[in-house]
Structures are given as structure tokens and as C-alpha cells.
Amino acid sequence: MWRTKTRLLACERPSGPLRRIHSTGGALGRFTAAGTYVAYTEDNDIVSSQTSGDQLSLTVFDVHRGRSTFTDVVAGSSTCCTSLEDPRGGSMRTTTTSLDAFVLNRHGFLAWLTTTAGRQTLAAHDTRGTHDLARATSGIAHLKLRGNRVSWTRHGHARTATLR
Numbered sequence: 001m002w003r004t005k006t007r008l009l010a011c012e013r014p015s016g017p018l019r020r021i022h023s024t025g026g027a028l029g030r031f032t033a034a035g036t037y038v039a040y041t042e043d044n045d046i047v048s049s050q051t052s053g054d055q056l057s058l059t060v061f062d063v064h065r066g067r068s069t070f071t072d073v074v075a076g077s078s079t080c081c082t083s084l085e086d087p088r089g090g091s092m093r094t095t096t097t098s099l100d101a102f103v104l105n106r107h108g109f110l111a112w113l114t115t116t117a118g119r120q121t122l123a124a125h126d127t128r129g130t131h132d133l134a135r136a137t138s139g140i141a142h143l144k145l146r147g148n149r150v151s152w153t154r155h156g157h158a159r160t161a162t163l164r
Helices: none
Strands: 008-010 019-021 027-034 037-047 051-062 067-081 092-104 110-116 119-126 129-136 140-146 149-154 157-162
Touching: 008 027, 008 037, 027 092, 037 067, 037 092, 051 092, 051 110, 067 110, 067 119, 092 140, 110 140, 119 140, 119 149, 129 149
Parallel strands: none
Antiparallel strands: 008 019, 027 037, 037 051, 051 067, 067 092, 092 110, 110 119, 119 129, 140 149, 149 157
8 A cells, every 4th residue: 555645546556557546635644455456544634604613534444446436525624604583692502523443354344433422332234234333431452353353352351343
């Protein structure tokens, strides 16, 4: 894999052709690879009449087929205002979700951990789609993916789930 300021390139084999990994033009962030798959983050600014902030998307790209297999907004921050018709005069509210970790396996299955307002969510994407594996107010850590088995700890106690 090669990364420039605005592009991410990958090849399946050391002597294979380079493929450009498609992006929406946002800032490319963290990335990891497994088998013929690459997972990466991309940060995009959002601005509308009611909201401003940024969105962090997480994408899985199949280098062999040259296409994305999964993309979702998993983190970011937004500031929005309550109605100006509100008797209290309206106000601004900011919500922030952070992407704490993500892992990928050679089948393109993905698991990630986010935190919003002190609440953690461990989610995954596999052949069954996107689903939550765990939710907690704190304590989820040590995210790993070996084969199809996702493992993590919650307050020091080991937990696992199998992706299919």
C-alpha cells in the first residue's frame, strides 16, 4: 500500500498492478490490510443550514476486485441548533463520537469500537450485515480479530464473538 496526501494506492501482490482506492475527497486517516482487503478511515467536513461538523467514515476495499465492499459513517462531531422557536431562545448542541479501534480479517470482515458521550459500542460487519456485538458505559478494550473470531475484554474479562 502507498499513501499520498490525497490518495491511497494498493496492489494485491508485490509485482501486481496498482489500484487506486476510491475516496470522497476527505482526509485519509488510519488504515490496515488483511489478505486482499484494505480498511481505512476518511474524514469529511459537513455543513448545512442546521448542522456543521465532520464525519469519519470507515471503508473496506477489495483490492482484487477493485471495489469497496463496505462504507459507513462511524464517528465524527456535529453541532446543531435547537429550534429558534423554542421558548428558551434556541441553543447550540455538540455531539462527538470517536473511533477508538478497528480490525480487519482476510475475508473483509470488520469490527470497530466507538465512544459517544461515555458510552462504548463494539460493532461488526460480515456476511450478515452490520450488527452490534457489545455496548457498555466503559471498560471495552483490547480489540482483536483472528480468523473469524473477534475478541475483546470488558473490565478485564475476556469476551468473543464469531463473524460469519
